[in-house]
Amino acid sequence: MLTPLLRVILPILLCVGLLGCWEWSVAYWSIPSFVLPPPSAILAVFISDGVSLLHSAWITLGTTLMAFVLAVISGVALAVLFASSRLAEALLSPYAVTLQVTPVVAIAPLILVWVGLDRAWLAVLILAWIVAFFPVLASATAGLKAVDPNLRDLFRLYHAGFWQTLRRLQIPSSLPYLLSGIKTAGGLALVGAVVAEFAAASGNTSGLAWRILEAGNRLQIAKMFAALLLLALMGIVIYAILSVIEWLLLHRWHGDRRNNS
């Protein structure tokens, strides 16, 4: 049986072991560092370039968070509009779908031209928002449609206003859907931000994606690894935070699933 302590210790031991193998293999087969740098070289990059990498990470994180917040607000707002007006849904949802299915890399040059190269950060923000927006819209729309029609009738019977119905019925009822969409959007906002930085790569954006391109051009593979590591960490932290928020909001309502007979 796995005790909780072992559950933590074993993965760490495996990780340390793999890093050791990596370090040893690079030295043993004398793999050149522009193909595969040893973990120690990556650590060295963190020590020498840590501050500037963190600065880039901060920029990418800022874009990601802004795009995420915008996506949640606009996605929920549009879903509420769709839920309260069939006409609005019929008119607008084709555009939302079109925006979603068009590859964001293909839209990037156009957006970049529109906002101007000197404001590349804005283009990156818009592109990341486009990527993160759709899962929020889709999940919120599904959640709002799944509201118990009898409860909706009950609210009508007691003459509940639009905001009362939204706040007391529609939002809490669609929360499980919404939160799963928001969790997806958190990850996608980061993906969108990085893809957009790649697409807009002109030196005017100085996020982590640009650092990866720059390091790649100079064959500084250890730096690429360091930047990648930071991106992965950011993704994990965003996902973990959103999972905790989801748990905090829903665990009382859904309870321990094992007790939910």
Add this chain to the structure above:
Amino acid sequence: MSHDLRLERLAKTFPNGTAALHDLSAEIDSGAFFSLLGSSGCGKSTVLRLIAGLDVPTHGRVVWPQGLARLGFIFQEPTLMAWASAICNVALPLELAGVPVRDARARAAEALAQVGLSGFTTALPRELSGGMQMRVSIARALVAQPQVLLMDEPFAALDELTRGRLNDDLLRLWSECRFSVIFVTHSVFEAVYLSQRILILSARPGRLLADIQNPVPSPRTPEVRLLPVFNATARDILAILEDRVTC
């Protein structure tokens, strides 16, 4: 005798062409216990939705001689907000009407005590049994002190024992609070046990087959089920239903 509402030649045909209800007229006396009895799908629920204003009749109208009454509605399912405690569910009608939260919660606690759930104010719906959830639903309907209580086969999904208890509790609440009840059911025995008057509807499209003044004496206790008049009434009603129900 004064009456709360009058149904004038109500008819409802849904947009898909289904005729749910045909030419139903009735007067609902104040404080009376009415049952709408009929087989499934005969438009009984449609009548309640028309009375509640949740649907609009195709023909005819619902008349409120003394102005629109305060309504309570109890659905076949408990229809509770899964994320809110019993007391929050019960306080909902008051809070929607703008009653301050503190007063609303106090009155909700009273209503929960009325239905025998004073120990379960903070319980979530999923922590309650089906019968207890239905009690919460009844408390929520009572908290706004309705003049007319509309009930749409509220106990159909419950087991026999729970159903019997809730029937007796409903009768007790009705005699204490004196609202009128319009009780939709497909159970002949439930209708005969509970109501003073029974409107029998035909199969779809629902039309009035009979309007029966229930001769079973009050107060209704489980013993009245053993009286000859109880069985005779039930038999008469079954005969009317079986004679006309063709499907």
